[in-house]
Amino acid sequence: MADSEVYDGAVGIDxxxxxxxxxxxxxxxVEIIANDQGSYTTPSFVSFxxxxxxxxxxxxxxxxxxxxxxxxxxxxxxxxxFEDPIVKKDxxxxxxxxxxxxxxxxxxxxxxxxxxxxxxxxxxxxxEKAVITVPAYFNDNQRQxxxxxxxxxxxxxxxxxxxxxxxxxxxxxxxxKSEKERNVLIYDLGGGTFDVSLLNIQGGVFTVxxxxxxxxxxxxxxxxxxxxxxxxEFQRKTGKDMSGDARALRRLRTACxxxxxxxxxxxxxxxxxxxxxxxxxxxxxxxxxxxxDLNAKAFNGTLDPVQQVLKDSGMPKxxxxxxxxxxxxxxxxxxxxxxxDFFDGKKLEKSINPDEAVAYGxxxxxxxxxxxxxxxxxxxxxxxxxxxxxxxxxxxxxxFAPVVNRGQTVPTIKKxxxxxxxxxxxxxxFPVYQGERTNCADNTSLGEFTLAPLPPMRAGEAALECVxxxxxxxxxxxxxxxxxSGRSANITISNAVGKLSSAEIDQMVDDAAKFKxxxxxxxxRFESRQQLESYISRVExxxxxxxxxxxxxxxxxxxxxxxxxxxxxxxxxEDSTPEDLKKKELALKRLIxxxxxxxxxxxxxxxxxxxxxxAKKSSASEPEESSSAPSEDPFDLxxxxxxxxxxxxxxKDDLSKLRAGGRFNTAAIESLRVHLxxxxxxxxxxxxxxxxxxxxxxxxxxxxAEEDHLxxxxxxxxxxxxxxxxxxxxxxxxxxNIPIPPPTKESRDKNIQAAKQAFEKAAGxxxxxxxxxxxxxxxxQKKKLARPDDVRKAHDQMEKVTDQGQKEAKDAFEAAKKTLxxx
Numbered sequence: 001m002a003d004s005e006v007y008d009g010a011v012g013i014d015x016x017x018x019x020x021x022x023x024x025x026x027x028x029x030v031e032i033i034a035n036d037q038g039s040y041t042t043p044s045f046v047s048f049x050x051x052x053x054x055x056x057x058x059x060x061x062x063x064x065x066x067x068x069x070x071x072x073x074x075x076x077x078x079x080x081x082f083e084d085p086i087v088k089k090d091x092x093x094x095x096x097x098x099x100x101x102x103x104x105x106x107x108x109x110x111x112x113x114x115x116x117x118x119x120x121x122x123x124x125x126x127x128e129k130a131v132i133t134v135p136a137y138f139n140d141n142q143r144q145x146x147x148x149x150x151x152x153x154x155x156x157x158x159x160x161x162x163x164x165x166x167x168x169x170x171x172x173x174x175x176x177k178s179e180k181e182r183n184v185l186i187y188d189l190g191g192g193t194f195d196v197s198l199l200n201i202q203g204g205v206f207t208v209x210x211x212x213x214x215x216x217x218x219x220x221x222x223x224x225x226x227x228x229x230x231x232x233e234f235q236r237k238t239g240k241d242m243s244g245d246a247r248a249l250r251r252l253r254t255a256c257x258x259x260x261x262x263x264x265x266x267x268x269x270x271x272x273x274x275x276x277x278x279x280x281x282x283x284x285x286x287x288x289x290x291x292x293d294l295n296a297k298a299f300n301g302t303l304d305p306v307q308q309v310l311k312d313s314g315m316p317k318x319x320x321x322x323x324x325x326x327x328x329x330x331x332x333x334x335x336x337x338x339x340x341d342f343f344d345g346k347k348l349e350k351s352i353n354p355d356e357a358v359a360y361g362x363x364x365x366x367x368x369x370x371x372x373x374x375x376x377x378x379x380x381x382x383x384x385x386x387x388x389x390x391x392x393x394x395x396x397x398x399x400f401a402p403v404v405n406r407g408q409t410v411p412t413i414k415k416x417x418x419x420x421x422x423x424x425x426x427x428x429x430f431p432v433y434q435g436e437r438t439n440c441a442d443n444t445s446l447g448e449f450t451l452a453p454l455p456p457m458r459a460g461e462a463a464l465e466c467v468x469x470x471x472x473x474x475x476x477x478x479x480x481x482x483x484x485s486g487r488s489a490n491i492t493i494s495n496a497v498g499k500l501s502s503a504e505i506d507q508m509v510d511d512a513a514k515f516k517x518x519x520x521x522x523x524x525r526f527e528s529r530q531q532l533e534s535y536i537s538r539v540e541x542x543x544x545x546x547x548x549x550x551x552x553x554x555x556x557x558x559x560x561x562x563x564x565x566x567x568x569x570x571x572x573x574e575d576s577t578p579e580d581l582k583k584k585e586l587a588l589k590r591l592i593x594x595x596x597x598x599x600x601x602x603x604x605x606x607x608x609x610x611x612x613x614x615a616k617k618s619s620a621s622e623p624e625e626s627s628s629a630p631s632e633d634p635f636d637l638x639x640x641x642x643x644x645x646x647x648x649x650x651x652k653d654d655l656s657k658l659r660a661g662g663r664f665n666t667a668a669i670e671s672l673r674v675h676l677x678x679x680x681x682x683x684x685x686x687x688x689x690x691x692x693x694x695x696x697x698x699x700x701x702x703x704x705a706e707e708d709h710l711x712x713x714x715x716x717x718x719x720x721x722x723x724x725x726x727x728x729x730x731x732x733x734x735x736x737n738i739p740i741p742p743p744t745k746e747s748r749d750k751n752i753q754a755a756k757q758a759f760e761k762a763a764g765x766x767x768x769x770x771x772x773x774x775x776x777x778x779x780x781q782k783k784k785l786a787r788p789d790d791v792r793k794a795h796d797q798m799e800k801v802t803d804q805g806q807k808e809a810k811d812a813f814e815a816a817k818k819t820l821x822x823x
Contacts, residue, residue, distance in 0.1 A: 009372035010129035010158055011119045012362025014166070015112060015146065017075040017192025017218060019328075020044050021359035022115040024123065025367030029757070032356045033122045038646065041355050042118065046071045046110045055114040061530075064254065067095035067246035074107045076192055076216060078149070079142030086216055093224065095246035105145045109152035116153055130155045131366040133358050135193040136162040137213040137388050139434045140446050140476045147475065158369045159472060164188045164197035165208060165385050166361030167326040171352050172201045182321040183209075185309070187339060188358075189302060190327035192218040196305040198313050198320070207384040210312035210407055212305035217298065219260070219329040225294045226256040226286075230271060234282055242277040251276060263288045264331045292334045299334055303342055312407055317343055324349045326357050384409050391468055391476060394431040394440040396421055403468040406436065410470045417483070418464045420454070427452035428464060432478060451480040528581040529571060535585055536567055539592060563588045586785070634777060634786040634794035637801055643769025644805035651762035651809055655755055655816040752820050759813035763806060770802040 011033075014021040019041040023032045032040045037057050047059035047070040054062070063070040073090065080087050082100035091098045112132070119127045132155075134146050143160050150157035164186035171184065181202040188195040195213035199206055230252060235241050242248040255271050262269040266288070273282040292299065310317055323339065325348055330336065340348055352360070367373030386409055392402035395418070404414045420428060428451045435443025454462060463483035470476055539560070567584040570576055777795055780786045786794075 005125045007120075007123050007125040007127050007129075008370070010131060010366035010370040011116075011127055012131045012133075012166070012359050012364070012366045013112060013115050014133050014163070014359040014362060015075065015108065015115075015149075016041075016044055016190055016358075017073060018044055018220060019191060019355070020111055020115050021356055022119050023356070023359040023363035024119060025363040025373050027372070030360050030363045030367075031122075032353075032359060033119055035118045036121070038642070042111075042114060044072065044074065044111045046074070046107050053110070055110055064247055064250040067250045069096065070250075071096050071107050073192060073220060074111070077103075078105050078108050079103070079139070079145035095250060103145070105149035106152060108146065108149040112149055112153035112155065116155060128154065128156055129158055129366070129370060131159045131161060131362045131369065132157055133161055133163045133166050133362050134474075135188075135213060135215050136164050136195040136197055136211040137193075137215050138474075139389060139444050140391070140474070141444070142215070143474050159365060160474060161362060161365055162195070162197065162208075162211070162385055162388075162474070163190075163193075163358045164195045164211065164326065165199070165206065166359075166365065167324065167352070167357040168197070168199050168201065168206055169361035169364050170357040171322075171324045171349070172206060183315065183319055184322045184324060185306070185320050186324050186326060187302075187306070187330065188213075188326040189329040189335065190218050191329070192216070192220050194218055194302060194305065194327075196309050198309045198315065205384070208386045208409075209315065210309040211386060211388050212308035212312070213388075214301075214305065217301070218327070219257075221298055222260055222295050222329065222332075223253055223256045225298070226260060226291065227253050229286075229290075229294055230256065230282065230284060233284055234276065234280070238278075238280045240278050240280060245277055248277040252282070255282075259286060260291065260332075263291050264333060288333070295334075299332075299338060302335065303338060306339070306342065320346075322349050323347075324352065326352070326354050328355055330354050385472075385474070386410060387412070387470055387474065389434045389444075390436055391432070391434050391446075391470070392416075393418070393466060394433060398440045400433055400435070400438055400440045400443055403466060404470060408470075410474060411472050413467060413469045415465055415467050418466060419460050420457070420462045420464075421459055423459050424456045425459070425462070426454050426456075428454065428462075428480075430466065430478070430480060432476070446476065449478065449480070451482065454482055455484070457484065524578045525576070525581075528578040528585075529576070532567060532571060532581045532585045535588065536564060536571075539564065539588065559591055560588075563591050634780055634790045635797070637773065637794075637797060639776075640769050640773045640798060640801055643772070644766050644801065644808075647762045647765035647769070648805065648808050648812065650765075651758050652812050654758040655812060748820055752817055755813060755816050755820065759809060762809045766802060766805045766809060769805075770798065773798050 009024060009026065011022055011024045020043075021032065021041045023030055025031075034040050035042045035056065039057070042056040043060040045054075045056065045059035045063060047054040047062060047066055049066070049069065059070055060072075063072070073094065076090055077087060077098070081103065082098075087098070112130075116127050116130070130150060132146055132150055134143055138146070147157045147160055167186050167188055168184060171186075181200065184199050184201055186195070186197045186199065188197075193213070193215050194217040195211065197211040198209045200209055201207075227249070231242060231249075242252070251273055255273055259269050259271050263286070268285060268287045270285045271282060276282045310320075320343065323343060323346060325336070325339075331354065336348055340346060364373060386407050387404055388406065390400075390402040390406045391404040392400055395401045401416065401418075403416045404412060408414070418428070429448060430451065431440065431448045432446045433440050433443040434446055437443050451464065461484060465481045465483050467479040467481070468476060469479070567588055570580060570584045573580070774795070777791050777798070781788060781791045
């Protein structure tokens with residue numbers, strides 16, 4: 001990346017509690033940008049050693065080994081004061097120490113800097129502008145602190161927008177969305193925050209009607225409840241309390257997060273951790289029902305903000321047309337059922353990726369503000385967001401006097417006139433608060449300013465006009481003017497937590513720059529160490545296999561074991577350089593290649609280049625092989641295979657959403673709900689009762705799973721005008737044929753164009769993977785790390801694999817195109 005070349009657009013960043021995501025918008029397309037691990041989300045973790053700093057995957061992967069110096073959940077601290085009760089409560093559960101040093105958002109800036117670098121690697125240019133999202137219920141301090149964090153990261157923050165609003169943009173601009181006016185409820189339950197917003201969408205106008213939420217509720221809280229459950233069970237079985245062991249708690253939390261994710265797809269899972277605490281193992285099972293019971297209060301509590309937005313907007317729930325799920329925690333089945341039942345069985349909209357939707361919407365807004373968005377869909381886009389909490393000042397007796405009421409559309413300017421309370425009063429203090437309580441002590445203090453000097457006059461004669469100005473970022477500026485004498489003074493809040501001076505921001509930017517060089521050096525060492533550890537474990541796994549061990553000559557086996565010992569000894573050397581670690585890895589690989597020369601299938605075994613699926617699932621703290629630290633074996637095509645597989649999988653996923661039949665494709669019908677009887681209010685998904693299979697051009701068939709289960713099925717699909725007519729079938733208990741309305745020519749052409757774009761994108765990703773492999777082979781030949789003949793053979797294999805990948809992508813596209821053209 002050329003330092004002088006600056007990206008003329010802006011990126012959208014979803015700064016999350018547990019994971020962050022970045023995207024950009026060029027022309028008519030939004031692209032979610034993958035990090036160096038190939039993931040589209042990056043852990044919001046920052047870890048420190050005596051000399052270095054790690055951010056993202058690298059930080060999270062070693063959190064269990066370095067819990068006291070690995071910071072996470074930082075979004076729960078941003079913009080809050082140290083004495084905040086919420087901060088005090090959180091501090092008790094974190095393994096790292098929190099001290100009061102002014103509340104500057106430097107940790108959040110490090111996460112933003114990481115996301116900035118992810119975008120820069122992809123774009124090949126320096127990124128200087130961004131739109132950053134925050135929870136809708138963030139107060140002024142938290143918004144300003146987020147903007148300051150962006151400045152420290154070297155970003156010009158063009159706009160701060162609310163997360164549910166960004167998600168609404170992603171949903172509202174999706175393919176096939178109607179111009180018809182509709183009311184959309186965004187239910188955004190992430191890792192650490194929860195927002196509900198009710199919007200009216202008509203064409204390109206997005207109007208927020210009401211918003212509510214909890215800035216301290218999310219998947220992390222569900223993990224904590226699960227952790228407490230297993231901690232008590234462990235103590236009951238072993239008599240040992242791990243509460244004071246930060247490393248054990250970090251390992252247990254990681255396992256709980258994994259169990260929570262598994263229970264979204266399975267009804268039971270097992271948590272296994274070897275030597276968790278004081279030499280004792282944890283081996284315990286948990287059912288989905290038990291998980292739901294542990295979190296029942298939190299799950300049920302998510303409906304309170306839903307009721308609040310309906311109340312604030314004056315809208316009955318029957319008038320809500322669509323309910324959109326955003327945030328990873330909405331994958332929890334119980335959450336979905338509670339929400340669907342609250343809206344009387346209404347179908348929940350899951351068409352957008354819950355992990356990427358917020359970044360997608362932020363990228364659209366970034367594209368508009370920077371002039372990079374040129375599509376017709378965004379030409380008339382207008383966001384009308386609202387103030388989440390009332391803003392005002394404290395009057396005599398600490399009574400809260402609102403100036404800007406909750407729900408007011410932003411940007412806005414509101415005025416209110418105050419006066420003096422004693423004769424000849426020369427100064428007036430304006431404590432500024434945000435909240436809904438009458439007593440200011442129950443609201444959030446944003447700061448305080450003083451208007452002085454005032455001309456002498458009797459109590460009540462002065463007219464003090466207070467102007468509150470809320471900008472498009474939801475950030476507040478206050479001005480006070482003494483009107484009676486014509487003397488005026490413009491005052492802004494001077495001591496809000498989130499407000500940093502330019503000098504303070506500049507100093508923090510300098511500090512961050514000083515870290516950059518040492519960060520890069522440490523990252524190289526970290527990747528080399530991780531790669532060597534990974535290779536050692538895989539070799540040990542294979543060599544220890546009785547079947548493979550018998551195929552090794554005794555002398556070769558002893559040499560391999562000796563080389564393994566040398567490599568492990570190198571890992572113990574604290575100051576090992578990347579070169580030292582690479583030499584050990586290469587020596588080990590050469591020895592194995594030589595030992596297994598007569599059994600080439602061993603050297604090329606997928607087990608050498610991939611961890612077992614079980615190992616992948618067993619510990620989220622173990623990183624997958626980094627794409628930035630590939631094998632030195634020229635015949636290792638793992639990266640190429642992975643790149644092509646990812647490209648083709650995403651293409652097929654995109655194409656599956658464009659099947660003929662519009663929204664009534666197989667997946668859509670499978671998720672629809674039916675009543676089991678005419679008199680019953682209870683409904684279930686068709687997919688839970690029967691197998692849904694394609695039949696003919698515009699027909700799908702439900703093949704009954706159990707005759708007794710489906711006999712009561714007599715009514716129509718909920719929220720659909722499709723009728724179901726039972727038909728006997730000789731091989732199945734019941735067969736239901738469902739005709740699908742044909743698409744229009746316009747929608748068909750649009751789908752074909754979308755399929756073509758998806759194919760071109762996939763083909764480009766295949767070419768990128770091939771280019772990376774080609775460059776690696778060239779580098780290996782230049783550095784003489786492999787024989788020229790081996791490089792040539794590997795190159796031929798690379799071309800064959802690439803051609804096969806391109807063919808698979810083209811075949812998928814042609815098949816989809818043919819299907820679309822036939823209807």
